Amino acid sequence: MNINFDNETILNVEKIHGPLFAEISSLNYDSRRIEKNAAFFCMEGEQQDGHLFIEDAIKKGASAIIGSNEAKLARLAAAYPDRTFVVVKDTREAMARLSILFYQQAYKKLTTIGVTGTNGKTTVVAYIYSLLNQIGKPTGSIGTIGTMTSEGPFPFQPTTPTTPEAPDLHYLFHQFLQRKEQAAAMEVSSIAIEQKRVEGISFHIGVHTNISSEHLDFHKTFENYKKAKLKLFKQTEKAVVNLDDKGMAEDILDLHHGPLLTYSINGHPDADVFASNIRTNRKGSAFLLSIEGRASLVHTPIIGHYNISNLLAAVCTALHTGVIGEKILEKLPKIKGPKGRFQLVETPGNSTVLLDYAHTPEALRKLLTEVKKLNYRKLILMVTGVGIRDKNKMAKMGEAADGQADAYIISVDHPGYRKPEEIVASVLSGFSETNRTNITVTHSRKEGVIAALNLAEKEDLIILTGGCINGCQIIRGKALPHSDETIIEHFYSTQVNQAKSSLKPEAK
Template sequence: MYIHFPENKMFDYIEVYGRGAAEVTSIVFDSRKSQKGAAFFCMKGLNQDGEAFIDEALQKGSTVIVSQNGKRMKELSLSYPALTFIEVLNTRTAAAQFSAAFYHNSCRDLFLTGVTGTNGKTTVASYIRSILNVLGLPAGMIGTNGIWSSREKLPFRGSTPTTPEAPDLHRIFSEYAEHGEKAAVMEVSSIALDQKRVEGIQFDVAVHTNLSPEHMEYHKTFENYREAKLKLFKQADKAVVNADDVLGAEILSVFPGRVLTYSLNRDVQADIHAYAITPSETGTSAVIEMNGHAQHVFLPVFGEYNIANILAAVCTALHGGYSLSRVLEAAEKIEPVEGRFQVVWGKEKQKIIIDYAHTPTALDQLLREVKKQNGRRVILMLMGIGIRDFSKMPRMAATAEGRADQIVVSVDHPGDHEPQVIIDQVLSGFRHPEDPSISTALNREEAVRKALSLSSEGDIVLLTSGCINGAQIVKGQSIPHSDEKVIEEYFEQNGCGQQRSI
């Protein structure tokens, strides 16, 4: 795309230095991906500042450099008069604005849903995608489980764990529109909102799942975290709100558009309720009621909290103009969510549950559901996450203590930390860390194998937390990992097979 910046003002800037026009072939924020014709945005991350990599971007062929450092932009323009250097007030805002324009504002051609909340984002987003696809509206999904079209998972390596940076995000929207997708649902994290990755996007629907303390390593205070979450509802036409959550009332008090609320408590005022929730080995039956109309459904999901997640997805589809009867029929056909109460059966009838529960609240909910399956021993794999808030780790241990027959403590995404340091932080939350039922493993693969080795016929093995985009983050590298593959190899090596269920 040939751009004459003074005439075609695609984003807000203070001054253009050097050449006023350039042929732009791509947008990058990682200098290693710079190439001929790239526009390099000097964005500041948690550990690196793009300013430090301008020289590398230039060496690799970038023709446009965008930065908040006006003095340096002016100086570089004297050394490279044939290139374009642009001073902006906020590089992240500029990147979001320019990316949207560069990719022809493709997001406007999609029925776009943003999902935010502490727990359940991935599950709700997956359910929405699945329901819309069954209803005949081709929908893609963007989030922790990767980038999906309406048909399959795409080979796209995310720039961040949950919500991609703006240049990647708008490129995905463009590819969706080009390949015939009519809708997209995406997880919108609090960090993404704070870092302006979705700046300028107007969502058709914003969904709120729940709120509890998380990402304190970034936000520092719960108030900052809460305020970040609320930003999504300032850029949406309609909203879906969990009436059972403390943040729900606040959203309802300030959101000017149409809102649908959901609840698992019939005593709570909401637009749609679910009750008579009855679990089984193959799913959950429930009655869903709206406007006095009650309908019995059987859903291929497990856990009461996932019935709440179903309601969030149902409300989103209702906002899309579909009838309740059609949406509930579609909900009965939803696809299982990778790594979210995903059940794998061992040949010795161990019920292995892979679930992303990575907060005290989510872990508590998971353990409550497992408790309903009386008489079965529980082996719990409990993880400390090295790239997250260390103060959360002892609370995870306190939540788990006394609620499993065996606990294996290990590490997810150690980042730059030594695994033993993370393990010790988790152990500090137990009242009795010396209990022989508590053991440790230095990495996730070793922990999965240990948990399986501690199980016997009929036991439940809970593998909590998990990978981000199919990988573990270790010292800046994404190391591929699959619990399913480890489970399969374990049973093969120990002389018995395993089969996958729902």
């Protein structure tokens, strides 16, 4: 694509050095991934300043450099007069706007659905994906557990945990269009909103789950965190609101003036869609679903009241897309959730493993409330501190778990640049009631999973909370592959093989 930077007012260009026109074949913010005729964005982050890598990008063939450091760009423009140097006030905003232009506004040709909230984003996106695809509206999804087209997983390696950077996001929208998708459901994190990864997008539907304290290492205050979340509803045509959430529901109702659907599992009288008489067992849940003024008995493979709430968010979303209630009801018995969200795994040892991504104190409390409704002999709980998240939250995870299990594994998720020993100590500081003899400490998630499995006996329930982001553990800036399910499978297959070996007669 040939771009005249002097003519693109949406980029808010302050000054251009060198040619006004540049041939652009790709967009990138990582100098290591630059190709010929790429546009390189000089992003300034906590660890690095992209302006320091401009010459690396030029040597690899970048045709345009976009950044905010005018002195740096002017100096390099004199050394490389054949390249275009574009000075902008906000590099992230320019990157988002140019991504929309480069990918020819692909997002506008899809029904875009943005889901935000402290807990439940991944599950709601998965339910929307499952429901719309069952109904016959081909839908892709983007979020913590990866990228999906309507046909299945899409090979894409993100550089951020939840919401991709703008060039990656619009690339995915473009890929969805190429594959004839009609809708895209995605997680929108508060950090992504503040970092302008979704800048310039007008979502067809914005979905709210709930809010509790999170990411305060980034936002500094809860009010800043909430303000970031609310920004999504300034760029959505329609909204879905959880009336059970006292933290943010009223704010969205005051802010959003477009079409609105609300939901509740707590009997809120104003809810458009609500569930009552919820009954849960290990196979799923049954409840009365009131939708479009009619109550129907629904059976789903979903476990947990909070997951029923997440399902209602998906139901409201489907209604917003024009699907009638009767058609939605037909599909709910076959709804599919994401891996690692109240996922029960039976083991050869006749114990049960429950995988759940509960990584906030509120999510952990809700999970444990639901778990107590199940039958088991002994409860073994793994609680982790997430190194790449708010340090102050680690002790609160310990507080939420304290006194709720028979045995504990305290371990580490995504240590990032923090020391595993310090993360574990922070989680342990939240415990006050539990006898320390009932606590086992490990310094990696793999060690934690194995320690939990080693403790289990017949009819025990092992809960592995926290977990992987995009199938990896983030350690010192590197995404290292990790799978709890693979570790579990290997653990029990090794036990079975050892048992078989012990039964073989000795050679004479």
